[in-house]
Amino acid sequence: MTKAKLLTESAFKAVLPKLQKALLDALTKEQQDCALPESDTDLWDFPPVDSKTVVKLAPVVKELIGHRLRPTWIRKGGYPSKEEAVEDLVAKIHTHCVIGAAAQQLSKPAAVALTS
Secondary structure, three states: OOOOOOEOHHHHHHHHHHHHHHHHHHHHHHHHHOOOOOOOOOOOOOOOEOHHHHHOOHHHHHHHHOOOOOHHHOOOOOEOOHHHHHHHHHHHHHHHHEOOHHHHHHHOOOOOOOOO
16 A cells, blocks of 8 residues: 655645535534434533544545544544634644645744743
8 A cells, every 4th residue: 555645835725725625514514414412411411523523534634635534633532613623633634744844843942831
């Protein structure tokens, strides 16, 4: 099996709007298809976007980017909104699938916490 090639920054930017829309549409559809009826109990206290739901986006990522969705890219415990899930996933895809993106992340200075 051949390894998928890394994208250039320009290729990633070209596919980015389509990727974001496809991920958001897929999350919306998945949530509608798997919606549980409203209940007054906290027995089923799930985040708005469960991490297991995000895993189901793998075919979208593979189709548009050519890379497999890695489980480590998905935040454990889920996301508070579909938009935040897409934003986080796109950032992880960029870091891991674009030439030089990981090196750019490493070269950025770490944020320093201010103390009084």
